[in-house]
Amino acid sequence: MTKKINKREKVEELVEIFSKHYPEPGTALEHNSSFELLIATILSAQTTDVQVNKVTKELFKEYNTPKAVLKLSQKELEEKINSIGLYRNKTKYILKTCRMLIDDFGGEVPSTRKELLKLAGVGRKTANVVLANAFYKAAFPVDTHVFRVSERLGLSSGKNVNQTEKELTKLIPKKYWIDFHHWLIDHGRAICKAQNPDCENCFASHICRYYQNN
DNA sequence: AACTCGGGGCA
DNA sequence: TGCCCAGAGTT
Numbered sequence: 562m563t564k565k566i567n568k569r570e571k572v573e574e575l576v577e578i579f580s581k582h583y584p585e586p587g588t589a590l591e592h593n594s595s596f597e598l599l600i601a602t603i604l605s606a607q608t609t610d611v612q613v614n615k616v617t618k619e620l621f622k623e624y625n626t627p628k629a630v631l632k633l634s635q636k637e638l639e640e641k642i643n644s645i646g647l648y649r650n651k652t653k654y655i656l657k658t659c660r661m662l663i664d665d666f667g668g669e670v671p672s673t674r675k676e677l678l679k680l681a682g683v684g685r686k687t688a689n690v691v692l693a694n695a696f697y698k699a700a701f702p703v704d705t706h707v708f709r710v711s712e713r714l715g716l717s718s719g720k721n722v723n724q725t726e727k728e729l730t731k732l733i734p735k736k737y738w739i740d741f742h743h744w745l746i747d748h749g750r751a752i753c754k755a756q757n758p759d760c761e762n763c764f765a766s767h768i769c770r771y772y773q774n775n
Numbered sequence: 776a777a778c779t780c781g782g783g784g785c786a
Numbered sequence: 787t788g789c790c791c792a793g794a795g796t797t
Contacts, residue, residue, distance in 0.1 A: 646781035
């Protein structure tokens with residue numbers, strides 16, 4: 562069975578469905594400050610939030626400011642985070658970013674997209690995570706899962722990532738941003754996979770554009 | 776536009 | 787055991 566509803570109604574229904582099936586997103590990056598969120602998000606590239614939390618739980622006990630992190634050599638920092646992938650690049654980015662925070666931003670995490678993008682290891686997605694979660698600004702983070710799942714569901718046009726960011730930022734009510742982001746990612750991993758999506762076991766297929774067209 | 780980093784997840 | 791990836795930088 563399929564229903565004809567507009568996008569906003571679809572969002573409301575998805576909130577109902579997702580909150581029931583993914584009651585505890587549980588995959589959020591644990592942090593106690595905008596700085597910790599920034600570092601955790603840089604670490605999260607091509608990795609799960611669960612893996613990142615394992616590493617940052619210990620790291621942030623002592624090293625939760627740019628100044629503190631800069632006490633570590635790259636090798637020392639590598640030893641603390643080398644249980645996740647891409648750690649050589651990530652340690653390099655983090656140390657450079659900490660240096661920039663002190664030299665160029667008064668030791669604080671900047672709150673504009675333009676400034677955040679200057680930091681090492683901070684791209685479109687990381688910048689939006691910080692803007693939305695630390696500064697409550699209009700910026701819906703879009704990664705590969707969010708891009709694919711929202712396009713399939715019919716929430717976004719799927720033209721490109723920049724367009725999808727704009728569309729979801731406008732479409733999804735702000736109070737749902739954090740949860741919705743994680744729901745789309747979890748759903749993209751478990752059900753709405755890039756290859757061979759498991760539509761038979763999908764609880765949103767009745768309002769899914771992709772399912773209706775296939 | 777293609778290549779690289781990398782341990783973990785999953786078939 | 788091999789394939790892919792919850793991004794970003796470099797060439």
